[in-house]
Amino acid sequence: MIRVGLVGIGAQTKENLLPSLLQIPEIQIVAACDVSLERAEEVKGYVRDVQVFKDVATMINIMGPDALVLACPPQAHRDISLMAIERGIHVFVEKPPCFTLNELKDMIDAAARKRVVTGVGLNFRFARPVQHLRKIAASEKFGRTMHVQINHYAGKPRAPMWGLSSTLRSFLLAQTIHSIDLTTAFGKDEHVTDVHSTVQHGTDAMLARIDITFSSGRSASILTGSMFPYFEFDMKVIGDRSSMLTLDNLWNITLHDAEISSQVVGGDKRWRNAWQPGPLDSGYVRSGYFTELTGFFNAIRSGTRFEADFESMIPTYQVIEQVCAAEVQPGVVATPSSSVTGVQQRSVANG
Known part of the structure; x- marks a missing residue:
């Protein structure tokens, strides 16, 4: 049994994390912490014997949890x-x-020194359609992934968040972090070698194009921004055997295969093999929350790394730093080794 403390009892915890945790076997939620004790008390509606706190240090001292699950602003996460x-x-x-x-590097160093398991909530990576798409892309028949293309449309945020001064950094951390992370999920032991980006500003919104090259020669492109009237997420993965996977709005997968096309319907037709989640799939499995949390706790039990741990985020943060640096100095392409400190907002670690 892994004893868990929850920190930050807002909408994300109540709507996604807590319901997923309640479905995972051998997990005991022993404590809930929030600056609003009233919000922390809401967890008692799901876990009768949970202890509630307003201060994280006090919660840790009294309850001694094995693991924490946090949904707070990034300065509190840190x-x-x-x-x-x-x-x-x-x-x-x-x-x-x-x-x-x-x-991020400070957090990685601390975790390595203390030999603890870390995890970052990136539910797009663990959503069932994306997991299925990654499985197809990893098959020998699909071939080596050559390019990943993502359209990630959003309408917010349009102003700085969390005490930052940069709307761009806020948007990249709040939204595009999912897309950048997914471009790294189709390679192994790769590192970012080059990043080119352009950012266009409208009246109160932005449009960004990010092109990434990896050490294997694989490339990725992302079109994103807050200049859209609605949320939409589409993805294409291109293999070196004339195969292409498309993901429509994190739901429908279509495999386009030139070999099957020539064998079955002739070379002048486009062969499509489609897949989508079943109607009875659990919402938390389909959206990735259950899968990512299950993977995190399995890593604790086995003493192994979790796929989406702090260290796995290094390429994503390298891209974010370079996109922000390029906006500060237009026309200057930052190298992957560049260290851009950015704005750091310190706060009391009270959850």
């Missing part, structure tokens, strides 16, 4: 994670885990 790690507590934080690459 500070509370560092405090918990020093006490040997495993930590899972919702995205984003922190503001900058330098902060």
Whole structure:
């Protein structure tokens, strides 16, 4: 049994994380913490014997949890994670885990020193359609992935968040972090070698194009921004055997295969093999929340790394830093080794 403390009892915890945790076997939620004790008390509607707190340090001292699950602003994720790690507590934080690459490296170093398991909530990566798409792309028949193309449309945020001064950094951390992370999920032991980006500003919104090259030669492109009237997420994965996978709005997958086309319907037709989640699939499995949390706790039990741990976020934060640096100095292409500190907002680690 893994004893878990929840920190930050807002909409994300109540609507997605807590319901998923309640479905995972051998998990005991022993404590809930929020600056609003009234919000923390709401957890008692799901877990009768849970203890509630307003201060994280007090919760840790009294309850001694094995792991924390956090859904807070990034400055709290950073500070509370560092405090918990020093006490040997495993930590899972919702995205984003922190503001900058330098902060992320500090968190990685602390976790390595204390040998704790870390995790970042990136439910897009663990959504059932994306998991299925990744499985197809990893097959020998599909071939080596050459390019990943993502259209990630959003209408917010259109102003700085979490005390930051940069709307661009806020948007990248709040939205595009999912897309950048997914471009890294189709390669193994790769690192970012080049990033080119352009950012266009409208009246109160932005449009960004990000092109990424990896050490294997694989490339990725992302079109994103807050200049859209609605949310939409589409993805294409291109293999070196004239195969292409498309993901429509995190739901429908279509495999276009030139070989099958020539064998079955002739070379002048486009062969499509379609897949989508079943109507009875659990919403939390389909959306990725159950799968990512299950993977995190399995990593704790086995003493292994979780797929989406702090260290796995290094390429994503390298891209974010370079996109922000390019906007500060237009026309200057930052190298992957560049260290851009950005704005750091310190806060009391009280959840």
